Amino acid sequence: MESTQFNSQILNHSDKLYRLAKSILRNENAAQDAVQELTMKLWEKRSILDEVENIQAFTMRSMRNLCLDTIRQQRDEDEIPVDFEYVELNPYQQTEQKDIASKIRTMINQLPELQRTIIRMRDVEEMEIAEIAFITSISENAVSVNLSRARQKIRDQILKEQKRMEETIWK
C-alpha cells in the first residue's frame, strides 16, 4: 500500500478508530495511544493491506482486538485498569448528575463492552450489521440480539429516570 493510500484509507479514519477505542477503554489518553499503536503496526504491515477487501472494517476489528488485549494484559498483570478514569456513579451521584445527556452517556458506558461497542458502531458510526459482525467476530444474529438488548436497557433506564424526575417534581 502506497503512502497516499495509507493516509486516505487509514489515517483519515483515525477519528472513527479513536471513538471505538474510547468506547472500549473508557479512557481518552489510552484511546489516543491505542490509535497510534495500531497505525504504527499497520504501517509496518502495509504491504499486506492491499489484500484486505474492506480496510475500514479490518482496521476497526484490529482496533477492537488491540483494546481487548490491552485490558486483558492489564488484568493479568494486576495493573491499574486502563479505564480507571471512568468511575461508575453511585445512586446519589446519579441523582446529582443533572444533565440528561451526561446521564445517557453514563448509561451507555455502563453497558457490557460488546453491547456498548455494538450500539455505538450502529447508532453513532451508522455501520451495517454485517460489518459489525465482522468487527466483533460474532454472527449477524448475535449482533442484532446484542443491539436490541443494549437499546432496551437504555430505554428502561431512560424511562426509570423520567419517572424519578416526575416523582421529584410532585414531591
Next chain:
Amino acid sequence: MEMMNELMEKYFRGETSLAEEKELKQYFLSGNVSPELEIYRNLFGVFDQELTEKAVSPLAKVLPEQRKTKRIWFQSFLATGIAATIAIFLWVQLPPTSLNYTVIGGTRIDNTEFAQRYAAKKLSKVNTMLARTMSPLKSLNKVRENIEPLKNISDIRLKMEDIHNKLQIK
C-alpha cells in the same frame, strides 16, 4: 405520529434498517418531536454529539495550559522542551544519505504525514510528562514563600536575648 411510535418500537427491538434509523435521527434532531417521544430526543442527540469526537493531537490541549503558567515555569518548560526535541530528533534517526525517509523504532517510514503525526504525538507526550513532573515543584515555591517570615524568628530571638542580658545586668 403513529408511524414514528411504531418505528421507535422497531428500533428498540433492533429491527430497523439504517435508512429507518436515519429517518428517526432526522426526526429527533429536527426539534419538532411529539411529547410522548420527547424523552428519547436526548438519546439521538448524544449519538449525534459523539460523532464529533476527534482523535486530535493532545498538543493543542497542552499549549494553552503552558501559557497560563508563570514565566519561570515557561522558561524551564522551554529549556526542557528543547532538550526533549533534541532527544526525539536523535531517536527518530535521520539517515545521512537521504532525507526521503526516517527510521522510527527500527521501522523505515517514508510517509511524511504519518511521521509528522507520530513525532507530534511523542512530543506532546513528553510535554504532558514534563507538566506532570514539574507540577509538584510549584508547591515548593509556596513552601518557600511561607518559610520567608520564619527567617525573622532568629532576629527576634537575638533581640530577646539582648533584652534578657540587659535586664540581668540591671
